[in-house]
Amino acid sequence: MTQQDGALAHVRTHRAEHLEQLKQLVSIPSISTLPEYKGEVGRTAEWVAAELRRIGMTRVDIIATPGHPIVYAEWRGAPGRPTVLVYGHYDVQPVDPVSEWVSGPFDATVRGDNLYGRGASDMKGQILANLKAVEALAQQGPLPVNIKYVIEGEEEIGSLHLGDFIDSRREALRCDVVLNCDAGIHRPDQPAIVYALRGLAYFELEVRSPKQDLHSGLFGGSIRNPAQVLCELIAGMHDADGRVTLPGFYEKVQPLDDEERQVLAQVPHSDEEWREMTGVSALWGEKGYTTVERVGARPTLEINGLISGFTGEGSKTVLPAKALAKLSTRLVPNQDPGQVCGQLSEYLRRHAPEGVTWEVRELVHGAPAVVKRDSPAMRAAASALKEVFGVEPIFKREGGSVPVVGLLQQKLGVDSIMLGFALPDDGIHGPNEKQHLPSFYRGIETYIRFLTAL
Amino acid sequence: MTQQDGALAHVRTHRAEHLEQLKQLVSIPSISTLPEYKGEVGRTAEWVAAELRRIGMTRVDIIATPGHPIVYAEWRGAPGRPTVLVYGHYDVQPVDPVSEWVSGPFDATVRGDNLYGRGASDMKGQILANLKAVEALAQQGPLPVNIKYVIEGEEEIGSLHLGDFIDSRREALRCDVVLNCDAGIHRPDQPAIVYALRGLAYFELEVRSPKQDLHSGLFGGSIRNPAQVLCELIAGMHDADGRVTLPGFYEKVQPLDDEERQVLAQVPHSDEEWREMTGVSALWGEKGYTTVERVGARPTLEINGLISGFTGEGSKTVLPAKALAKLSTRLVPNQDPGQVCGQLSEYLRRHAPEGVTWEVRELVHGAPAVVKRDSPAMRAAASALKEVFGVEPIFKREGGSVPVVGLLQQKLGVDSIMLGFALPDDGIHGPNEKQHLPSFYRGIETYIRFLTAL
Numbered sequence: 001m002t003q004q005d006g007a008l009a010h011v012r013t014h015r016a017e018h019l020e021q022l023k024q025l026v027s028i029p030s031i032s033t034l035p036e037y038k039g040e041v042g043r044t045a046e047w048v049a050a051e052l053r054r055i056g057m058t059r060v061d062i063i064a065t066p067g068h069p070i071v072y073a074e075w076r077g078a079p080g081r082p083t084v085l086v087y088g089h090y091d092v093q094p095v096d097p098v099s100e101w102v103s104g105p106f107d108a109t110v111r112g113d114n115l116y117g118r119g120a121s122d123m124k125g126q127i128l129a130n131l132k133a134v135e136a137l138a139q140q141g142p143l144p145v146n147i148k149y150v151i152e153g154e155e156e157i158g159s160l161h162l163g164d165f166i167d168s169r170r171e172a173l174r175c176d177v178v179l180n181c182d183a184g185i186h187r188p189d190q191p192a193i194v195y196a197l198r199g200l201a202y203f204e205l206e207v208r209s210p211k212q213d214l215h216s217g218l219f220g221g222s223i224r225n226p227a228q229v230l231c232e233l234i235a236g237m238h239d240a241d242g243r244v245t246l247p248g249f250y251e252k253v254q255p256l257d258d259e260e261r262q263v264l265a266q267v268p269h270s271d272e273e274w275r276e277m278t279g280v281s282a283l284w285g286e287k288g289y290t291t292v293e294r295v296g297a298r299p300t301l302e303i304n305g306l307i308s309g310f311t312g313e314g315s316k317t318v319l320p321a322k323a324l325a326k327l328s329t330r331l332v333p334n335q336d337p338g339q340v341c342g343q344l345s346e347y348l349r350r351h352a353p354e355g356v357t358w359e360v361r362e363l364v365h366g367a368p369a370v371v372k373r374d375s376p377a378m379r380a381a382a383s384a385l386k387e388v389f390g391v392e393p394i395f396k397r398e399g400g401s402v403p404v405v406g407l408l409q410q411k412l413g414v415d416s417i418m419l420g421f422a423l424p425d426d427g428i429h430g431p432n433e434k435q436h437l438p439s440f441y442r443g444i445e446t447y448i449r450f451l452t453a454l
Numbered sequence: 455m456t457q458q459d460g461a462l463a464h465v466r467t468h469r470a471e472h473l474e475q476l477k478q479l480v481s482i483p484s485i486s487t488l489p490e491y492k493g494e495v496g497r498t499a500e501w502v503a504a505e506l507r508r509i510g511m512t513r514v515d516i517i518a519t520p521g522h523p524i525v526y527a528e529w530r531g532a533p534g535r536p537t538v539l540v541y542g543h544y545d546v547q548p549v550d551p552v553s554e555w556v557s558g559p560f561d562a563t564v565r566g567d568n569l570y571g572r573g574a575s576d577m578k579g580q581i582l583a584n585l586k587a588v589e590a591l592a593q594q595g596p597l598p599v600n601i602k603y604v605i606e607g608e609e610e611i612g613s614l615h616l617g618d619f620i621d622s623r624r625e626a627l628r629c630d631v632v633l634n635c636d637a638g639i640h641r642p643d644q645p646a647i648v649y650a651l652r653g654l655a656y657f658e659l660e661v662r663s664p665k666q667d668l669h670s671g672l673f674g675g676s677i678r679n680p681a682q683v684l685c686e687l688i689a690g691m692h693d694a695d696g697r698v699t700l701p702g703f704y705e706k707v708q709p710l711d712d713e714e715r716q717v718l719a720q721v722p723h724s725d726e727e728w729r730e731m732t733g734v735s736a737l738w739g740e741k742g743y744t745t746v747e748r749v750g751a752r753p754t755l756e757i758n759g760l761i762s763g764f765t766g767e768g769s770k771t772v773l774p775a776k777a778l779a780k781l782s783t784r785l786v787p788n789q790d791p792g793q794v795c796g797q798l799s800e801y802l803r804r805h806a807p808e809g810v811t812w813e814v815r816e817l818v819h820g821a822p823a824v825v826k827r828d829s830p831a832m833r834a835a836a837s838a839l840k841e842v843f844g845v846e847p848i849f850k851r852e853g854g855s856v857p858v859v860g861l862l863q864q865k866l867g868v869d870s871i872m873l874g875f876a877l878p879d880d881g882i883h884g885p886n887e888k889q890h891l892p893s894f895y896r897g898i899e900t901y902i903r904f905l906t907a908l
Contacts, residue, residue, distance in 0.1 A: 221696075230760070294675045
């Protein structure tokens with residue numbers, strides 16, 4: 001029996017155990033954006049580090065940063081063979097609105113084919129699938145490749161300290177390819193490889209008018225209401241064709257060429273299914289593009305949050321002193337996330353009326369990335385997926401942002417293979433996030449085949 | 455010494471005691487809109503009832519309603535003399551944003567000439583000023599008028615059960631005039647009588663799009679974002695001239711005639727001071743009207759609150775499932791608050807895009823009112839103010855809503871005299887609400903003179 005076959009046989013008989021471990025990992029609330037969860041984030045790093053030691057990594061460090069720690073691990077016992085750097089993150093998004101969860105976000109509950117819990121899909125399921133693959137291979141003999149792990153705890157807040165970490169260890173992180181597990185497939189029966197990711201620039205916009213909240217009857221109609229002004233400013237950020245109106249926003253956008261539109265047209269997608277999955281009665285987006293193009297290959301601007309004045313139960317007749325929006329742009333090559341803040345400020349300078357003040361705070365930004373579709377590692381990934389799923393993977397662009405792909409491309413000069421097993425309807429970042437368990441088990445097998453095929 | 459002179463002498467030597475009592479009353483957090491304060495609202499009713507008994511009312515009832523209780527009291531010992539029904543409310547607004555208060559909202563703290571605390575001005579200061587006036591008169595002999603009190607606990611949530619209460623006791627509430635103490639003066643040295651109040655229609659508008667919060671990268675740009683749609687809908691509710699665009703909104707508005715514009719032009723007002731008081735760099739409002747007209751005699755629409763998506767610290771890349779606004783219109787004769795909900799719904803039917811659903815919930819409504827400026831009671835009020843302040847009162851319309859004025863006009867056929875001692879910069883409904891204490895003491899003296907002059 002080959003090492004690969006032995007490993008595959010092993011994982012098929014240990015699924016119950018793997019599920020238990022996934023439940024354990026998902027039950028730790030590693031919400032990186034909320035300061036009160038700092039201890040839990042640290043506990044998660046320790047859980048991951050212990051697991052890396054257990055599966056045979058010869059060096060495992062938990063490296064403190066000014067924020068949350070980075071787990072680094074390595075095994076270098078295959079001289080002459082390629083070195084794979086596995087990237088992942090163990091932090092998760094907040095859980096609000098918590099009332100909409102069917103089971104507790106950290107209860108790690110199985111219903112049907114799915115494990116429900118915050119981070120199950122994004123991306124604790126993917127991390128664990130990879131670790132279980134490496135564990136199974138290592139039990140059969142020395143690993144077929146050298147392997148390094150960088151598993152951070154700040155991906156959901158913009159990988160704040162990853163750049164410094166890479167800069168300070170450029171030599172130690174040297175590798176032939178990055179395996180980025182923060183990825184997904186198209187449908188349970190349709191594997192996919194994401195070859196492009198959108199960049200992100202995320203802002204808070206605050207509009208202020210009176211120096212304090214006022215009585216809306218006594219003052220209403222005589223001064224600008226900052227909530228109304230915020231709404232007017234936001235309303236003007238798209239034109240009637242669904243295009244973003246920030247000055248210069250599209251200037252550096254690489255147009256889609258016919259060859260790539262052809263590739264994207266092959267992505268099995270149905271607007272009808274997209275409507276059903278999201279629960280809306282009609283789709284919307286930039287005029288002249290398909291849904292697949294809109295979410296993968298075109299830049300967008302979304303409102304992520306609004307707050308102003310009185311929002312409790314009942315009525316309070318207040319004219320609010322301020323109004324705040326969280327908003328973010330998704331960017332495509334060659335847009336520069338560092339320039340969007342200037343474009344937004346310019347828009348506000350042009351359109352904010354007199355009588356109010358405004359402030360823009362940039363919270364996060366990350367670069368867009370496109371990787372080559374014809375490298376040896378890409379072929380190894382495609383072949384592993386085909387073996388496990390029985391069909392050729394599709395190549396697609398993804399609307400989400402994994403700024404680390406651009407970061408590693410820039411700092412280490414290495415392309416990333418996006419290989420993960422999340423599904424589009426996993427509800428990541430929303431309530432009732434889940435990991436589809438058959439995809440989790442297939443993911444383990446795919447990683448075994450990928451690492452062997454490199 | 456006349457009864458009036460004796461009463462005036464008494465109150466001038468008891469100011470410290472009156473202030474202590476006001477601090478007591480303000481320190482009870484009677485927030486009617488928040489269910490968790492129900493007990494405190496009840497305690498406040500008891501405090502007021504005990505005080506009414508102490509000052510000599512011969513009948514005092516705390517009358518339960520499906521919401522908060524109404525305190526009723528009476529003294530009928532002056533047959534042949536007029537009967538005054540004193541209206542007030544002992545409930546207060548919520549206190550958020552609590553972090554902006556210099557001292558705790560229920561700490562009842564004196565700084566300089568002011569007592570700070572939620573409800574100090576709106577309207578516990580006014581209630582207590584009236585009680586202290588009646589107490590002082592009663593100590594000198596039988597009161598000069600028959601007196602009835604209706605002090606409710608639901609004014610800040612729309613006087614939900616006052617109508618039924620009045621209907622069930624129309625005979626007991628019979629009176630010659632209503633003295634509504636929920637009112638204010640123009641400046642500490644300039645008394646005023648409000649002869650008109652705006653009506654109110656307050657709504658929640660909720661826009662929904664996807665069935666749950668989605669990842670803004672994976673779905674952004676392909677479906678309508680409900681926060682963006684809410685902003686677009688709100689932005690369209692005013693035109694470039696600051697007019698409200700709800701269909702039919704201005705149809706029944708009584709235009710201002712020249713005589714009344716003349717009366718309002720005499721209200722001492724400075725746009726410069728209005729800017730300073732509110733802290734804005736420029737005023738705004740409906741084109742073609744002065745600030746005094748805009749806040750008193752023209753209908754308006756204000757956004758009172760906004761909430762959608764992620765609003766915590768940091769960033770969360772969510773495409774929200776829903777967005778909610780609290781918004782309210784202020785109405786003038788002869789607008790019908792019952793019709794505004796239909797106008798808002800019609801606006802939404804015309805302008806809401808496909809791909810979202812919306813719902814309007816009417817929370818509160820109350821009628822606008824105008825009372826005669828030349829009745830005997832109005833003359834008694836004007837003369838009492840002139841005696842105490844040394845200058846003639848001005849007559850003004852107020853932007854706020856006291857729906858009970860319209861309610862009593864309609865149900866008992868009696869006009870209200872709006873006589874209270876709040877100031878425009880008291881910060882009612884906002885943080886750091888205060889009662890100006892010299893105005894409080896003058897208020898006590900004015901009520902003594904008014905009741906004597908009737």
